[in-house]
Amino acid sequence: MRTVVCVKQVPDTTEVKVDPQTGTLIRAGVPSILNPYDHFAVEWALKLKARHGGEVTVLTMGPPQAKAVLQLALALGCDRAMLLSDRAFAGSDTWATSYALARAVKKIGKFDLILCGQQAIDGDTAQVGPGVAQSLHIPQITFCDSIEVEGRKAKVQRHIDDGYEIVEAKLPVLCTMSLPHAHPLPWPSFPKVAQARSKVLEVWTAADIGAEPEKIGLKGSPTQVHKVYPPPLRAKGTVFTGSASEMASKLLDILRQENFIKP
């Protein structure tokens, strides 16, 4: 099994606070982490490697400091890592990112499985996985819970409305992984972190992957961010305090007043 996992370094959005006065983001002190969905994808790649053998390559695109998430993936047991880093990638939207990652996967060579997180917690687009699959002309299975590989086939459980389905596809296939609630993600031990330093971590530029200049960065990105602003606040409501029975009758008044119950 040759698996490539595409990951992203993201700010921990659960730690992001909003300044109540100005309504702007307070980013100071917000740690950068391996996107939790991607972390789960790494866990799955390693689980499949434990069952079927093979090699796991972890791939990311980002600034030089994104190496940190690759080092984590290596410490968890991935075999080699590639960082796509080039100023020419700056401003890439999901289209240009998908294209660059697909080019890098091609350079990595033969693969059986590509795993991605279903989405990154900073952008929440869920578009890059399918974009990579289409760019590589391979099938995709999105929003997956679990993967079983038998011979040259993958059997995958994925989300649908109100439940799930079991689907089957021949390898190679790209799966985007969902993340079960309250799932404890794996963390490496200190010795593993130290050992990981000797593993291969290559940095590739746009030229290394043979990317066409008009398909990467701002130029290759059909969408442009026009404006970013804090979410609109709602008008301040009315606050009520008092005993439990006072509050219960207040609630009845409110329900009546707003026509949820008959007067």
Place this chain on the structure above:
Amino acid sequence: MIEITSKCTGCSRCVPVCPFGAIHVADKKAVVGEACTLCGACVQVCALEAIEISRPEASADLSAWKGLWVFVETAPVLKPGKGGHLEITDAKTLKPVTHELLSAGRKLADELGQELCAVLVGDQVEGFVDELASYGADKVYLVQDEALKDYNTDLYAMVVIGLIAKHKPNIVLYPATYVGRDLAPRIAAEIHAGLTADCTGLSIKDGLLLQTRPAFGGNIMADILCPNMRPQMATVRPNVLRKDEPQPLKKAALVRETPKIDKNVARVKTLEKRITAVHGEKKIDQANVIVSGGRGVKTKDKFKVLEELADLLGGAVGASRAAVDMGLKPKTQQVGQSGTTVMPRLYLACGISGAIQHIVGMRASDVIVAINKDPNAPIFSVAKYAIVGDLHDILPRLAAGLKEKKK
């Protein structure tokens, strides 16, 4: 432009998959005829990477791209089955988000002075044409085939890419559902179109589609434009845009498209589908009233009074992520960024502190009432009525009061 390179050996794998019958093999090489729409189905199956498609940059003439399209999502009708679970039936219905997209699309299309078109793909779905018209569609592109009965990434992408290449829409909207979010990025990647994910607002700015969406877990909003490529595409979050009253007398022009569908194009096959939603647990996405509980509810047992209240008010029970993580309610009932976005007339938040991820999933509700012990709970910042107090003391009294009234 489509080009068959010298790598082609004439293996003819691409011939049956072409929906337009545009490929034949002559002298051990594939030949592409004029019926080609550049849908890319052949590229997907070519093991030798011998087919190359280069698309004209849309920026050459943006005005040639006209009309606003809505991809119509159908869903199976569910019925109560064994063990309290719901089961899938053969009957289909339009997903409610379709009504929302058409209603919003109608206004945008009017502002642009362009047609609103629905793209209806499936098997025996022609019966929905009038319903699509009643929500504002001027035209319905209909593609019916037995192989299209259920959604399949490869088949649906091939069909929609073919339609886009042929008719050149200015804008294409998809629901931000499991289906829409699987399909749209696949299409965007193939045709090099812009795609904005999970929009919560759409408007027209200087003739362009202004797409508004939350980012950073809902902490900020971003407005996105796609100035130089066509079509401009977006997935749109369900339950955020308002649907209009249907106009039952309105008719739409029906355009039948009949691409040839080869089942073998579908590389992912569904073996089985399981519905985990439980019969009797009212769904939150379409409820008029939601009584929602958070960490403060503490136990499964103590959710019962919320269930009772929901019953009395004719609503559904929701939960915060914390309550779902504690196992108090199933994930199907979770409101918020990683659950379901809801827009009921009444949202009663009980013991929910109001993390931003929760608030983005419910702040569009008409009337928000919050009950919390902590007077500084962030949930109060979006509540029209903020009740400071212990839900365990207040809710049983409220339920008793409501029951008293019903007598």
